[in-house]
Amino acid sequence: MLKCDKCGEEVHPSNDAVLVAMEAGTISMVGLLVYGSRHFLPTENCKGSPSRAQYIEGQPRDTRGFVYNEEDEQGWRDDAFARVQEKYPLVDQ
Numbered sequence: 219m220l221k222c223d224k225c226g227e228e229v230h231p232s233n234d235a236v237l238v239a240m241e242a243g244t245i246s247m248v249g250l251l252v253y254g255s256r257h258f259l260p261t262e263n264c265k266g267s268p269s270r271a272q273y274i275e276g277q278p279r280d281t282r283g284f285v286y287n288e289e290d291e292q293g294w295r296d297d298a299f300a301r302v303q304e305k306y307p308l309v310d311q
């Protein structure tokens with residue numbers, strides 16, 4: 219597994235912000251090479267990617283100034299994140 223560029227720990231694909239962003243269509247395959255990996259939802263030791271994770275139910279709004287765009291909500295939550303969960307099911311993690 220790839221390591222998070224923020225915290226340095228391994229990122230399970232089901233919680234990889236870069237893979238979710240690819241599903242959302244905001245970055246390309248090239249982006250995957252450029253960005254590597256980053257936690258999407260926060261973990262014990264990592265803040266993850268709040269600007270994107272805020273669209274997932276139960277996650278806090280990003281407080282760093284990223285505007286919450288309701289038009290983006292379904293794309294991130296129901297489409298991109300859900301698809302990544304399907305592609306990379308959490309088995310024995």
Ligand SMILES: [Zn+2]
Nearest residue numbers: 222225257264
């Ligand atoms: Zn991390």
